Amino acid sequence: MTSSDRENVSSVRSAEKKRRGGWFREEFGNPERRLAYYMILPSLVIILLIAFFPIMYSVVLSFTDSTVTAFGSFVGIENYVEMFQNPDFLVGLLNTVIFTVGSVTLEFVIGLGIALAINRAFRGRGLVRAAVLVPWAFPTVISAVMWRLMCQDQIGIIDVVANKLGIISEPILSDNTLLLISCILIDTWKTTPFMALLLLAGLQTIPGEVYEAARVDGANVMQRFFRITLPLLKGTILVAVLFRTLDAYRVYDLFWVFSGQQLDSLSTFVFTGVRISQLLFAQGNAASVFVFVTSFLIALIFIKVFGMQTSTEE
């Protein structure tokens, strides 16, 4: 009976600690809670070690004149000043912003349209779901390669057809504006189905009775859409749009491969500093901190301004 005595003593003790506000003891004195922490610990350590520690290191590097091989001395905000004077960075920033706003807007509008259209029972649902998933499953680089093949001057089907229709007057792959527009459209092709899928899942959580009630009360289609669908879908929309915005904002694969390394984005600027041009390494570090901070701000705007829910408890 000694073991149960000990248990009693310890539970009395933990109750005492609780009274004294010892939440630490309360959390780790309870074997089930202790086990819970042990179980999440490995994942947390991996994430902190490989993601948060490097970003701190990146911040430190951005204030020094370090190279890939040698840690440099402190230079203040010089790297940031040089970065903002570098036309490549500014073009990359502008391209990234245009790409993000353009592709996310298109994806959201078309995706919502598709979700509303297919939110019903119909023959061929399986086929549509399959069609939705095919572009999503493509590796982004491979879809970039495929679209590049279709946009080749003289022989690519897109280039030839667009030329015949008089939409373009020069080869797509040699004009940066056309390249950027193409990238927006390719991203829309690849991700709209996914957006539609998320929004559809959100639509299906809205009970049908709500619409019935509104119809009985005489609400028309537009009223039902703006007064019921949009407000009830707000949570899903915010999650999907934020997710897509941050994804588009770090665009790298598509620009790098589709444009044959011609089109700059923020991410290609950082990559160039790390792998292509040693001279740009310091500015590349400043740019990575810039990307991190601005991504964080975008997420913050969604949470604070639009009131996105971050809690996951039911």
Add this chain to the structure above:
Amino acid sequence: MASATTTKGGWGSLNAILFYIFLVLFVLVSLFPLLWVFRMSTVTKSDLLTSPSVTLTASPVGTSYSTVFSNPDFIQALQNSVIIAGTTTVICLFFGSICAYSIARLRFRFKNSVMTLILAISFFPAVAIIAPLFIQFTAVGIINTYWAMIIPDVVFALPLTIWILVAFFRELPRDLEEAAKVDGATTLQAFRKVIVPLAAPGVFTTAILTFIFAWNEFLFANTFTFDAAHYPVTVVIPNFATTYTTDYGAQAAGAVVVTVPLVILVLIFQRRIVSGLTAGAVKG
């Protein structure tokens, strides 16, 4: 919304026809690039270089496929991708399922903070850490090895794995574990003997999604590898543009070979994958 198809008569059937035209268009646009590039990979080089209409009608040949499959770098790349994506999946599932079980089932104080932290990672721009990781991987001597890709892949796939698994674990009936515990099983035994077998379908779906994520990864692979012995397919296929300058058929064949297994995988398990993908977002 559902009103259009339920109304009988002229308007209803017109609506239905428009709806199906829309569906056909949607399916065609989604599948067109894969179909067209597949077509490009099965015609001769001269037909391909003539014009798109000739490409469409030419008789099929398999020369482009023999070109890419006789390229040792391509075979090596396929092997590398399988190893990298496979290892990433196994590691993610191991740590992810333990962590997800704890979040879904056990009570503890900082659950919300932990979930927010994990969510933050999936919003984290990977490009922001390639410079420090490049320096650190060089310092510890794992630059240009599989680990230089597997380690960051695991970090960025883990949030996905954990979120989907939490959603799956929450759906499992709690009574079963309670019963196991009443019969004298510990929390860990309840997890291993009751939850893991029941959650097998969910875990399997998560495995597919994690595998696809790692298979498609490009930034880390392109940053941390220097030679054909370690390049995965995502790095090798774009390089085909310089390997096979104007042999567009070979480039197309490479792209098709890399994509088709994924498309088949997705088509077979589409229902599960859709529920896995939407689980986190809608309940979140």
